[in-house]
Amino acid sequence: MQAATEIHGSVDVRFSGVEDAFRENFSRFPEVGAALCVYVDGKPLLDIWGGHADAARTRTWERDTLVNVWSTTKGITATCAHRLAGEGKLDLDAPVAKYWPEFAQNGKESVLVRHLLCHQAGLSATHEPLPPGSACDWQFMTDTLAAEEPRWEPGTKHGYHAFTYGWLVGEVIRRVTGKTPGTYWREEIADPLGLDFHIGIGPEHDSRIADCLQAASLEDLSGPLVKAMQDPMSFTFRALTTPPDPFIPGSINTREWRGAEIPAANGHGTARAVAKLYAALSLGGEIDGFRVVSESALARATTEQCYGPDEVLIVPMRWSLGYGLACEGVYLGPNKNTFGHSGAGGSLGYADRDARIGFGYTMNQMLPSDTLSDRRWRPLMDALYAAL
Numbered sequence: 201m202q203a204a205t206e207i208h209g210s211v212d213v214r215f216s217g218v219e220d221a222f223r224e225n226f227s228r229f230p231e232v233g234a235a236l237c238v239y240v241d242g243k244p245l246l247d248i249w250g251g252h253a254d255a256a257r258t259r260t261w262e263r264d265t266l267v268n269v270w271s272t273t274k275g276i277t278a279t280c281a282h283r284l285a286g287e288g289k290l291d292l293d294a295p296v297a298k299y300w301p302e303f304a305q306n307g308k309e310s311v312l313v314r315h316l317l318c319h320q321a322g323l324s325a326t327h328e329p330l331p332p333g334s335a336c337d338w339q340f341m342t343d344t345l346a347a348e349e350p351r352w353e354p355g356t357k358h359g360y361h362a363f364t365y366g367w368l369v370g371e372v373i374r375r376v377t378g379k380t381p382g383t384y385w386r387e388e389i390a391d392p393l394g395l396d397f398h399i400g401i402g403p404e405h406d407s408r409i410a411d412c413l414q415a416a417s418l419e420d421l422s423g424p425l426v427k428a429m430q431d432p433m434s435f436t437f438r439a440l441t442t443p444p445d446p447f448i449p450g451s452i453n454t455r456e457w458r459g460a461e462i463p464a465a466n467g468h469g470t471a472r473a474v475a476k477l478y479a480a481l482s483l484g485g486e487i488d489g490f491r492v493v494s495e496s497a498l499a500r501a502t503t504e505q506c507y508g509p510d511e512v513l514i515v516p517m518r519w520s521l522g523y524g525l526a527c528e529g530v531y532l533g534p535n536k537n538t539f540g541h542s543g544a545g546g547s548l549g550y551a552d553r554d555a556r557i558g559f560g561y562t563m564n565q566m567l568p569s570d571t572l573s574d575r576r577w578r579p580l581m582d583a584l585y586a587a588l
Contacts, residue, residue: 205231208263209248214587218246221583225576226251232565233261233410234576235471238584239479239558242487247472253410253564264396266468267410267562268452270543271362273399273467277369278317278501278522278541279477279493280385286485286497290376292317292521296368299375306349315354316361316368317521318505322350323368324359324439324512334443336460338380341367341443351435352511358519359511362440366464369522382461392490395476397469400461409468412452415545415566423571424514439512465544471560474549478540479558482551502539515572529571533557533581546574555588 205226211219215238225231233251237244253259253267284290290299292314297304303311308321315321326348334340345367351359361368370381377384382399390397398405428436445451446465457466480487485498493501501521510517518527523539525532532538532550540550540559545566550559559581567574 205250207248207250210244210246211248212245215246215584217583217587218580219248221579222248223250225579228579229567229576230565231563231576232257232413233265233267234561234563234565235261235265236580237471237475237560239475239482240588241556242479242483244472244475244479249471253408255411255413259410261410262408264408264470265410266396266398266401266405266408266470267547267564268412268458268465269467269469269474269547269549269562270465270545272474272541272543272547272549272562273462274365274464275523275541275549276385276397276399276467276477277366277373277381277463279481280373280381280389281313281317281369281522282493282497282501283388284373284376285500286494290372292500296372299372300346302343302346305347308348308350308354311350311354313372314505314521316365316372318519319358319361319365319510319517320356320506321354321361321368322352322357322359323348323364324351324361325364325435325442330443332444332448335363335445335462335465336456338367338461342371345371357511358506358508358517359435360439360513360517361464362512363442363446363462363464366462370461370463380461381463389477389492390473393476393480393488393492395469395473397467397473397477399463399467401458401468403455403459405468406455406458409458410564412545413565414452415568425572428514436512436514469562471562474547474560474562475558476560477558478549478551478560481539482553482556482558484553502537513572517572529573531573531578531581534585542572542574546576548574548577555585557584559584 235249238246485493507518518525535554537553
């Protein structure tokens with residue numbers, strides 16, 4: 201019988217059941233290393249971690265272990281855009297070309313900034329396959345997307361921009377501020393709040409980055425998204441492999457991938473950092489006396505923009521301006537006023553404005569799934585809300 205995983209950290213006595221559920225996940229699922237942090241009313245009432253940072257289980261997961269959280273990064277990038285909007289520096293209803301003139305090619309003159317944020321721009325995939333290494337070349341990706349023709353009339357449909365989202369929204373941030381999105385995030389939000397989360401991370405942090413462990417085969421799954429992903433001719437496959445780098449064996453745990461700024465997919469951080477950011481958003485945009493985003497900008501950011509079958513993910517999706525909203529197949533707790541973003545394989549960050557919760561979960565073992573909710577989340581959430 202496998203020994204119970206030792207869990208470290210701090211837990212308010214009310215949330216001992218959440219710690220139990222976290223521990224049980226290591227035996228119920230093929231969890232290797234993970235961390236969970238929950239803020240309530242702006243206070244970290246649960247901050248725990250356990251397991252290992254590598255597949256061989258030679259490195260213990262520590263308090264400051266970082267891990268690639270994939271698309272959970274999108275919520276971070278969106279927050280940067282909404283901070284700028286709240287400061288009057290970015291008009292979400294303006295054409296993208298107002299800030300990025302080269303973008304006005306091939307019918308994109310009328311694409312609005314908000315279309316980028318809610319996956320309505322029609323730029324989920326390029327018409328021609330991209331070469332390996334594209335993901336780590338900012339100029340190449342932004343030039344390519346500026347010249348691309350939309351797959352549908354922008355604003356009329358939504359289709360998940362799995363990787364292109366980061367260069368689209370990120371280049372707008374860069375044009376407005378003169379800073380790369382990773383630099384803007386660090387200087388304007390992460391450093392003031394002490395958030396250990398990085399978009400483009402230096403080699404000095406490599407010793408504390410957990411290896412990202414790819415999911416097993418999808419062959420035993422049968423959901424519509426999985427079926428579409430298994431068809432190389434499908435738009436789903438094209439969108440989720442544009443650019444191809446994440447699917448090239450051995451590319452993800454390299455220095456090149458970690459050091460590049462890929463604002464849709466390669467944020468490296470702790471569950472604590474993710475939870476504290478969403479804690480600020482759960483409280484109206486401010487925490488510890490620091491305002492991340494204005495109240496009005498946050499209200500707009502979290503308002504539903506589109507809901508229905510996603511052109512890429514096939515299943516229904518409900519998007520606000522950069523955050524996912526709860527819907528069929530996407531569980532974010534029992535309350536209505538929740539929003540956030542998950543990452544491929546299982547990471548998650550979300551805010552619950554009704555319960556004033558900021559939630560962050562990170563892990564290194566990606567699990568295959570034919571839904572958009574990871575199997576490890578529900579036991580944690582059920583225990584959390586039962587404790588409130």
